[in-house]
Amino acid sequence: MQQIADWIQGKNPALGREVEPAEDLIEGRLIDSLDFLEFIYLLESVSGRPIDLAEVTVDDFRTLERIEERFLAPAAPGGAA
Amino acid sequence: MTGPETLRAALHRMLGDAPAGADPRVRVGVDLVHVPRAADLARRHGERWLADQFTPREREQLAAATGTPGATLAGRLAAKEAFLKLLIPERELIPLRDIEVLRAPGGVPTVHPRAAALHRLRAQRLTHWSLSITHEGDWAVAVTAALASPTP
Numbered sequence: 343m344q345q346i347a348d349w350i351q352g353k354n355p356a357l358g359r360e361v362e363p364a365e366d367l368i369e370g371r372l373i374d375s376l377d378f379l380e381f382i383y384l385l386e387s388v389s390g391r392p393i394d395l396a397e398v399t400v401d402d403f404r405t406l407e408r409i410e411e412r413f414l415a416p417a418a419p420g421g422a423a
Numbered sequence: 424m425t426g427p428e429t430l431r432a433a434l435h436r437m438l439g440d441a442p443a444g445a446d447p448r449v450r451v452g453v454d455l456v457h458v459p460r461a462a463d464l465a466r467r468h469g470e471r472w473l474a475d476q477f478t479p480r481e482r483e484q485l486a487a488a489t490g491t492p493g494a495t496l497a498g499r500l501a502a503k504e505a506f507l508k509l510l511i512p513e514r515e516l517i518p519l520r521d522i523e524v525l526r527a528p529g530g531v532p533t534v535h536p537r538a539a540a541l542h543r544l545r546a547q548r549l550t551h552w553s554l555s556i557t558h559e560g561d562w563a564v565a566v567t568a569a570l571a572s573p574t575p
Contacts, residue, residue, distance in 0.1 A: 353560075368544075373506075375504055376456065376460065376461070376464065376500065377464075379457060379468070379472060379475055379476065379501075380464065380467075380468065381547060383472075389442065395516050395518050396539070398516060398517070399514040399516060400512070400513075400514050401514055
């Protein structure tokens with residue numbers, strides 16, 4: 343998760359502080375639309391799982407808390423037969 | 424007799440009543456892209472990024488671009504972003520690849536919405552749109568305009 347926070351920090355050097363876990367990244371324009379795909383690639387790299395853009399919404403990227411919950415939580419175990 | 428009141432009356436006669444506000448049927452989108460930044464993204468992320476941002480037809484045109492290919496790339500990205508603003512997406516994510524921007528014969532840039540962008544376009548009742556792209560030095564800018572049909 344720190345890798346994600348560091349990436350956001352690196353894209354916003356003028357921020358001058360750490361990104362809060364519940365801070366709105368979209369409204370705060372901390373994730374630029376041109377960098378969005380790079381952010382997706384990073385999440386895929388960190389989580390080890392592909393992300394289908396058809397299966398996600400803007401709210402899934404709104405805060406660090408939500409990003410961690412949506413993409414970095416351990417994958418659910420397979421269902422019982 | 425001169426003065427503000429006379430001038431105001433004269434302007435009113437010429438122009439009519441001032442509009443009440445923005446016309447919801449008219450949409451405008453604009454975006455500005457730094458050419459070196461776009462080139463850097465393409466260089467760092469390569470084929471996957473290009474394939475995720477552009478359709479095969481777009482990539483064919485980008486590969487054939489002469490003169491200032493970096494500016495062409497940035498201009499196409501700006502065009503996609505400007506058109507995206509017309510769609511006013513809510514919670515859904517609309518991939519830029521779904522906003523296909525092509526150069527028609529004669530050089531006019533055209534937008535071909537598909538998949539998620541087309542779905543949103545229809546939901547927004549946008550029926551006519553137009554696009555213009557330009558670039559100068561390190562910057563590319565695109566402007567889009569669209570008309571929405573009235574809500575029934």
